[in-house]
Amino acid sequence: MGSNEGRSGHHPHTPTELCEPALRLYEKALRAGRIPRSDIAGAPCLTDLALLHPDPWDDTWMRPVPPSAALAHLLQPVSREIDERLRLATALSRSLFPLTAVAHDDPNLAITVLEGVPAIQASLNEATATATDEILTAQPGSDRPASTLQEALANAHTAIRRGARIRHIYQHPARYSSAVRDYLCQVPAQHLHVRTTELTVERLIIIDRDVAYIPASADRSTALRISHPALVSYLIQVYEVLWAQAVPLAENHQATAPDTPVTAVQQSIARLLTEGHVDDVVARKMGISVRTCRSHIAKLMQTLGATSRTHLGALLVESGIVETSGLDLSLRPAPAGSDDRN
Numbered sequence: 609m610g611s612n613e614g615r616s617g618h619h620p621h622t623p624t625e626l627c628e629p630a631l632r633l634y635e636k637a638l639r640a641g642r643i644p645r646s647d648i649a650g651a652p653c654l655t656d657l658a659l660l661h662p663d664p665w666d667d668t669w670m671r672p673v674p675p676s677a678a679l680a681h682l683l684q685p686v687s688r689e690i691d692e693r694l695r696l697a698t699a700l701s702r703s704l705f706p707l708t709a710v711a712h713d714d715p716n717l718a719i720t721v722l723e724g725v726p727a728i729q730a731s732l733n734e735a736t737a738t739a740t741d742e743i744l745t746a747q748p749g750s751d752r753p754a755s756t757l758q759e760a761l762a763n764a765h766t767a768i769r770r771g772a773r774i775r776h777i778y779q780h781p782a783r784y785s786s787a788v789r790d791y792l793c794q795v796p797a798q799h800l801h802v803r804t805t806e807l808t809v810e811r812l813i814i815i816d817r818d819v820a821y822i823p824a825s826a827d828r829s830t831a832l833r834i835s836h837p838a839l840v841s842y843l844i845q846v847y848e849v850l851w852a853q854a855v856p857l858a859e860n861h862q863a864t865a866p867d868t869p870v871t872a873v874q875q876s877i878a879r880l881l882t883e884g885h886v887d888d889v890v891a892r893k894m895g896i897s898v899r900t901c902r903s904h905i906a907k908l909m910q911t912l913g914a915t916s917r918t919h920l921g922a923l924l925v926e927s928g929i930v931e932t933s934g935l936d937l938s939l940r941p942a943p944a945g946s947d948d949r950n
Contacts (some may be wrong), residue, residue, distance in 0.1 A: 630654050637672040645670050657682060718836035721824060728821070728831045729759060735815045736763040739772040744814040744847050746777040748895050757791045768799045772816070776802045777809060777847075777854050779895045780872045792857075803854035806876035808893040817844060870911060870929055874904050878924045881905070 626634075630651035637643035637660060645668055654660045655670075659678050663669040673681075722728045736743065743764075764774055774795070782788045783804055792802060811828060813821040820843045824830040834840060855872070870878070873894070880890040891901035905920075912927060914920035 626653055626657065626659075627651065630659075634659050634672060637670065638675070642669045642671045644668065718834065718839070720833040720835075722821075722831045722833055723829070725829060731833055732813065732821060733759075733763060735819055736767050738770075739767040739816050740770050741816045742773045742775065743767055743816075744775050744812070744844070746809045746812040746847065746850060747782070748779065748809050748811055757787055761791055761794055764795050764800070768796060772799075774800045775851065776800070777850055778802065778804045779809060780804045780806050780855075780876055781894060781896050781900075783857065783872065802857040803851060804857060804872070805850060805854040806872070806879070806894075807850065807853070808895070809850065812843060812847060814840065814844060814847060817841075820844075870908065871904075874908050875929055877901060877904050878908060878929050882921055882924055 630653045633643060633648055633651050634654060636647075642663055643660070645662075648654050648660065648670060657678070658681060659673055660670040661673060663671050720731075722731055767774065778788065792800065811821075811823050817840065818835065820834045820840050822832050822834065822843070824832045834843070873896075876894060877890055880893060885893070887901055887905070888898050891898045894901065908914070908924075909920050912920060912923040914923050
């Protein structure tokens with residue numbers, strides 16, 4: 609078989625490829641029974657693939673090989689390769705399958721470290737693609753990147769098509785996130801249940817009660833994939849406790865004082881403030897920026913008519929928004945120079 613390069617008028621391609629000009633000439637030869645040898649100068653792959661052979665009575669002509677015979681000839685090496693790979697697969701299975709029971713109980717295999725967001729997402733996608741029962745997630749913070757939500761939306765639709773249900777736990781500020789609302793609007797309501805909590809939650813994903821994912825680094829660039837039944841069962845119990853204490857998204861979560869126009873987020877901020885936390889700690893626990901946190905505090909002061917932070921602490925208790933046990937009513941502001949970025 610010669611090289612395709614350097615042959616006039618013929619575009620180079622792989623040795624096993626049949627180009628468009630060659631296909632047209634081969635069809636012409638099949639219809640006519642033969643074709644002039646001069647016509648195939650621009651399509652050497654016809655002879656390279658043995659689709660044409662010289663006319664034994666006149667070497668100025670070429671005759672076509674029937675497609676069925678040509679196909680059988682061309683597939684011979686492919687069939688041999690497939691047969692060899694099947695024999696190899698059979699031999700490996702016979703050698704290693706009896707040993708699978710030996711390592712089945714190895715605890716190291718029940719926890720896998722996933723490094724890098726792409727590896728984490730790929731593992732999540734794989735697990736979600738086979739989900740048939742339920743996916744449980746707890747998501748920290750008040751907002752999620754659009755790209756992450758798009759990936760989550762695709763996984764949700766895949767799981768729902770297989771009959772799985774989905775439960776999400778967010779922090780209260782997520783109620784006011786347009787990105788989260790857009791995501792929720794695109795998932796069928798009958799398959800999705802969402803609750804929010806004032807607690808500071810860490811990311812937790814449990815799929816079909818068989819495998820769980822938790823962060824393994826502060827920046828969540830490393831995760832653990834857990835398949836040990838006892839560990840997964842424990843994480844499910846933790847999730848159910850969070851779920852029981854969370855508020856359904858469909859409910860308009862009001863403050864304890866119905867006459868006071870305080871949102872659920874502001875009520876949570878008020879509780880943290882009266883426990884003595886400074887602004888940046890409150891913001892971190894709520895999963896919002898310090899600037900947003902201070903904006904909510906300003907609205908609380910305006911709503912209650914507070915003239916100072918100490919005054920605000922007293923008014924919060926008087927209004928019934930927070931309880932009085934163990935509170936620090938000084939409502940200390942954030943230290944000077946604290947980070948006010950997102």
